[in-house]
Amino acid sequence: MLEPQTLRFLTQLKKNNNKPWFDANRKQYEAAKIDFQNFIQLVIDDLQRKDLTIAGLSARDCVFRINRDIRFSKDKTPYKTNFGASIKMGGRKSPFAGYYFHCEPGASFIGGGLWMPDNTSLKNMRQEIDYCWEEFGGILQEKKFKATYSDLYRGEGLSLSTNPKGYEKDNPAIDYLKLKSFIAETPVSNEELTQASLHKKTVAAFETLMPLLQFINRTLQQDV
Template identity: 25%
Template sequence: MADAFKGFGQKAIPFLKALDFHQSREWFQENRDLYESQLHEPFCDLVETLTERFATAGLGLRGDRKKSLFRINRDVRFSKDKRPYNRHLSAILSPDGTKMEQGVFYVHIGLERCFAGVAWWQPGPELLQAMRKAIVAKPAVFRGVVSSLKKAGLELDQEDCLKRAPRGFEEVTEADLAQAVRNRHFVVRHDIDPATIHSSALIDDLVDFTLRAKPLLDWGRAIQGSAI
């Protein structure tokens, strides 16, 4: 179903602004049709169109309209912030189509920002350890990935990295490798111009970004295979 995504409705962001102002289940139910037509259904179309385009590009990422989207409802059970609704809507496309896999594509449409990411996000201890070992054991390979990303206009995000070297990596002295092994995640991001979300051209933009981020996917997948 190529080109199924035609763009988000012109009222998508205004809806999020109004929802954030009201933060009311009653208001949401009264305006559910607007949410569905302007935001939710287009997001479902986005996921399915990206799935088709990613398959054509051999990216190994997929999703569907039922499993890929995160709920707009917030989980407030363990939070002091009891506002019932998020200020954004987001989705994940992954190798198996679930949200539990690693090496994923993430897209976020929200009030503060709209962006996409390709990520190994919070990999489990075994995989994270394997990634850190690979950085030290094969620095040329890792630097090649970083160089390819840089040439494509992308950089690894250093958000939430450890302040000190993890155990077993204290002797890593080369600055770029010492920084890399402190990462908890391996992520590249792409800012989306909010003005472009109302057009099907958003698909081409996101496919282009994911192709540019493919070296990160390939690097992690090679390590993931050896870590199983």
């Protein structure tokens, strides 16, 4: 679980996203950061018993910085209004698919997968889905996956409007071959964030995602 103070800090940060306020409330930030890192470490410690690819990772390897990169952005607010952690082989900066936890009051979620891969990885993913459609489709149709995530996420800009080159419209996997990211997510309410059951819910959701990540990562490792 996360402490209510952590959510309050993020809520206030959203209203006061500027350096003077942040500096004046740095102690609250440090406490919230430690709270989030401690939660993520508990999740890693449990999850690595089943997923050996993340064995030895620490929360520090996985939690993102709160500072935004504003160099090429029209939005010049200096801080993210969430805490996020990408748990995967090699840590948050690695190119592999992984688990993701997003803590943001009113918009929190558990999920993971592969976000916007490069052209070579995307090509390999489409080829593997096409060649192994029965396996891939079976992962998405598995009972626990359907109950937790329903399907892969299809947000704005994450799918082609036309069929990718080399694939026909009658291909049974065409809806997934059009994707530019391969991720799944399930929402977490503010109430759930501060309940003791959050840890169990998160680990269970990540374990359900494991077969999808294994499929993606074996594909990515073919050219490594």
